[in-house]
Amino acid sequence: MTHHEPTSPDDTFYGSDFGALQAFDPDIAGVLLSELGRIRGGLQLIASENMSSPEVLTALGSTLSNKYAEGYPGRRYYGGCVEVDKAETIAIERCKALFDAEHANVQPHSGASANQAVYGAFMQPGDTFLAMALPMGGHLTHGAKVSFSGKWFNAVHYGVDRETEDIDYDQVAQLAREHRPKVILAGGSAIPRLIDFEFFRNLADEVGAIFWVDAAHFIGLVAGKAIPSPVPYADVVTFTTHKVLRGPRSGALVCKAEHAAALDKAVFPMMQGGPQMHTIAAKAVNFKECATPEYAEYARRVVENARQLATSLGEHGIRPTTGGTDTHLSLHDLQGVGVTGVDAEARADAAGIVLNKNAIPFDPQKANIASGIRVGTPCTTTQGMGTEEMTAIAELIATAVIKGDADPDHEVSREVRAEVTDLVTRFPAYPRP
Secondary structure (H helix, E strand, O other), rough: OOOOOOOHHHHHHOOOHHHHHHHHHHHHHHHHHHHHHHHHHEEEOOOOOOOOOOOHHHHHHHHHOOOOEEEEEOOOOOOOHHHHHHHHHHHHHHHHHHOOOOOOEEOOOHHHHHHHHHHHHHHHOOEEEEEEOHOOOHHHOOOOOOOOHHHHOOEEOOEEOOOOOOOOHHHHHHHHHHHOOEEEEEEOOOEEEEEEEHHHHHHHHHHOOOEEEOOOOOHHHHHHOOOOOOOOOOOEEEEEEOOOOOOOOOOEEEOOHHHHHHHHHHHHHHHOOOOOOHHHHHHHHHHHOOOOOOHHHHHHHHHHHHHHHHHHHHHOEEEEEOOOOOOOOOEEEEEOOOOOHHHHHHHHHHHHHHHHEEEOOOOOOOOOOOEEEEEHHHHHOOOOOOOOHHHHHHHHHHHHHHHOOOOOOOHHHHHHHHHHHHHHHHHHOOOOO
């Protein structure tokens, strides 16, 4: 293979062969550079996103992508798996150590794939499970009618208390005792507060259910010991590896030893074929990163920043639901400032701020309009920003959302974008070498 020198300082980010890609396929090479420019040029506040390290990205772009490895280490259906067996074994052992888990499966392609495996291991079509409703903060794979989980199984949903806007634990208990579900599920995509795992464990034992935690959003905070872990309480914990955890875009699960065989069979061969060995290697790198003191400090600062951002947005009239957050994200009610979620997302985007519209509990708007926004601090914390910057970011969001416009050439959009540019210049994403 011919070695190509990078054609610009930015090219070093993609490794020494980026010049070859640029020469062969300038269209895709251009997209890669443009996406790097997009990340560097704005504030990334999507709660479910982060910025994987160059080391993780290097493993993702490795020759392990070439190998078919159906099965598990030492039990493959193909020959030539000696090296990928090493990578998967390392990833499994690091995952178990990181979360103090009895068993780990690192093959799921995504959080949704990991969730499919739980249904496959413990339920039959038509069985009942209990989970949080999507409009209240749950997830599509927790029984939404458009999802396989809602089409194949009988989903019973709980919500939040109207006053606290936190999980309605009395309702959870009442529904569990009434429906006697096979599985009780805790977790979701827009839950700002800590979840009482001990309550769910005791309830599952009472009604004879499997207790499952979908920790996709907050597992990185667990890895950094910034919040309590669900692992001691749950029968199985599924998660993604690309949110606060800051790994590759993929999934994994950990479980009690008694459920290991059932879950492994549900991942493969029930739900998936050959694993993505390059991604598994990248997960191994990520788990090693997460075991460091530096990562623990990062996780602590993610929460600190999220609390400050939520408080500061509230001071500008953009009310945080539940009154704040204990995690990496906050959900905000825009009704007090007279703006819909879809308009707020567009106005923020025009000003260089990336966030997402989101339904709030008991939202009067349809989901594609929404009355709220969701913001998170994983990316900005990765870039080195702190609480002082969160206060400034809240003011920028409020200005763009309340006074701005979806037109990038609007005066307010330009003014906010200039301040955003100054901020991300001082705290760059993927700093140039």
